[in-house]
Amino acid sequence: MLAAFAALLVLPSFAEAADYSGRARVIDGDTISIRNQRIRIAAIDACERDQTGLKDGEIWRCGVAARSYLGKMIDGQHVRCDIIDQDQYRRFVGQCFLGETDIGLAMVRVGLAEAMLRYLPATHSISEVEYGQAENRARDKGFGMWSAKIESPHEYRRLKSSKTP
Secondary structure (H helix, E strand, C coil): CHHHHHHHHHCCCHHHHCEEEEEEEEEECCEEEECCEEEEECCEECCCCCCCEEECCEEECHHHHHHHHHHHHHCCCEEEEEEEEECCCCCEEEEEEECCEEHHHHHHHCCCCEECCCCCCCCCCCCHHHHHHHHHHHHHHCCHHHHCECCCHHHHHHHHHHHCC
């Protein structure tokens, strides 16, 4: 019983983490760190850091592009995340904001992340319609990943993990 109580003290609960904020450090195109806590930006999926594709006949490092764009937008800035879930890697998953700007939606709008709505918990405040429309506009205008020949980030991860012994 004592061990169970100690575990509760060490692991932050969603009630305590419902609003997590502080100076952001960018990990990759859809993950940030605030006060040494990794937070996966909800409702998006960006290219992996080592992922590439073809753009205008050249190799395009879409993962580097996504990380770079997110870094220019928020690195070192005060970011607030409304935590809505925890993923299988024990990272918080949250809708994150720079002021009033929804960071995930901004990444989708410029085509550097796909809208990834199927894993959202039942109780969330993210506008699935707005994210879907933003992705459709980015795709129609050929922004970012939609201007290149690349695998979807989730397909890339799946194929990469199937090749790993």
